[in-house]
Amino acid sequence: MDLALGNRRALVMGGSRGLGNAIARALCAEGARVAICARDATRVAAAAAELGAEGIACDLAVPGAAADLVEEAIRRLGGLDILVVNTGGPPPGLFVELDDSTWRRTFEALWMSSVGAIRAALPGMRERRWGRILLVTSVAAKEPVPNLMLSNSLRAGLHGMVNSLAREVAADQVTVNALLPGYTLTERLQELRLDEAKVAASIPAGRIGSPAEFASVAAFLLSGPASYLTGQALAVDGGLLQSI
Ligand SMILES: NC(=O)c1ccc[n+]([C@@H]2O[C@H](COP(=O)([O-])OP(=O)(O)OC[C@H]3O[C@@H](n4cnc5c(N)ncnc54)[C@H](OP(=O)(O)O)[C@@H]3O)[C@@H](O)[C@H]2O)c1
Known part of the structure; x- marks a missing residue:
């Protein structure tokens, strides 16, 4: 199938390694x-050079940084057709361990x-009707x-935003979707210090996924052919989720 992505302009946030890097590579x-983009300037420059992409150093945790990042990507690429919102994973922890800050x-x-990245990227997409x-x-x-209280709580809300914004x-002709990684072999997974053999055994597919498998979805x-698919939250998880 021709994905009709030739010459489309894309920003992949958090693209120096892991899932973001695999998506950037596929595009x-x-x-x-x-x-x-990524925080580590040396690493993002090296990853961009390897991909033949533009590398932009930024810390998405700084207020306003995501909007500035999108503006910079638009300046370098001459516009933006595709935005992949991919931020670093939240720290683990139980409710009682997490303070307000x-x-x-x-x-x-x-x-x-x-919110900042989407708000900055949307006007051009709507104007061009793609x-x-x-x-x-x-x-x-x-x-x-x-033990992932922050991720469990905040990400469910993002799915509400995806569904509502998709209809707005x-x-x-702008689609808005969420892609839900299950256990996928990246540095983030290693940081969580899970027992990988035990995790693999808990997945119906019997193994942890690869970033390339996630990126192809x-x-x-x-x-281009995914033009009628919007407002969805799709898991790429080897059958882990059991809800219908
Ligand atoms: N891998 C899994 O099994 C899995 C499962 C479920 C959900 N997820 C989620 O999927 C997302 C991607 O995961 P991953 O496994 O690819 O993570 P990863 O291997 O840690 O890569 C994260 C990427 O984002 C960048 N990044 C992190 N914080 C940033 C910030 N504040 N500002 C700018 N860039 C930042 C990192 O570069 P720098 O460190 O240089 O900034 C890196 O390029 C995360 O939100 C993660 O929680 C992953």
């Missing part, structure tokens, strides 16, 4: 022009960066994961 392979910092990094917005969230938003902008959702 580059389809001929899109891509910008990525951790909740506020995480809300800023996860939630307000999503746009793809994809939020990378988590299976934790549908089935809470033990559908007539302008993302590339389809961001493609």
Whole structure:
């Protein structure tokens, strides 16, 4: 299938490694022009050079940074057709362990960066009557994961935003979806220090997923042929979620 992504202009937030990097790689392979961002300037420059993309250093946890990032990507690419909202994962922890400042910092990094980036990217997409917005969230938003209070709480709300926004902008031919990673082999997963053999055994597919498997679904959702698919929250999880 031709994904019709040639010359589409895409910003993948958090694209120096992990899932964001795999999505950026898939889009580059389809001929899109891509910008990525991350906090570590050296690493984002190296990843961008390897992909043939634009690399932009920024910290999405800083208020206003996401809007500035989108403006910079528009300046470098000459416009933006595709926005992948992918932020760093929130710290683990139980409710009783999390203080107000951790909740506020995480809300800023996860939630307000999503709002800021989407608000900055939408006007051009609506004007051109073509746009793809994809939020990378988590299976934790549908089935809470033990010890991930922040992720379980905040991401469920983002799915409400995806569903409502999708209907606000559908007539302008802009789609808005969420893609929910299950357990996927990235540095983030290693940071959580899980017993990987035990995790693999808990997944119906019997193994942890690869970033490339996740990215191929993302590339389809961001493609031309996915034009009638909007407001959805789709898990790529090897069968982990049991809800209908
Ligand atoms: N992997 C999984 O199994 C899994 C499962 C469920 C949900 N998720 C979620 O999916 C998302 C991506 O996960 P991943 O596994 O790809 O994570 P990862 O391997 O840690 O990569 C995260 C990427 O985002 C960048 N980043 C992190 N914080 C940032 C910030 N404040 N500002 C700008 N860039 C930032 C990182 O670069 P810098 O560190 O240089 O900034 C890196 O490029 C996360 O939200 C994660 O919680 C992952």
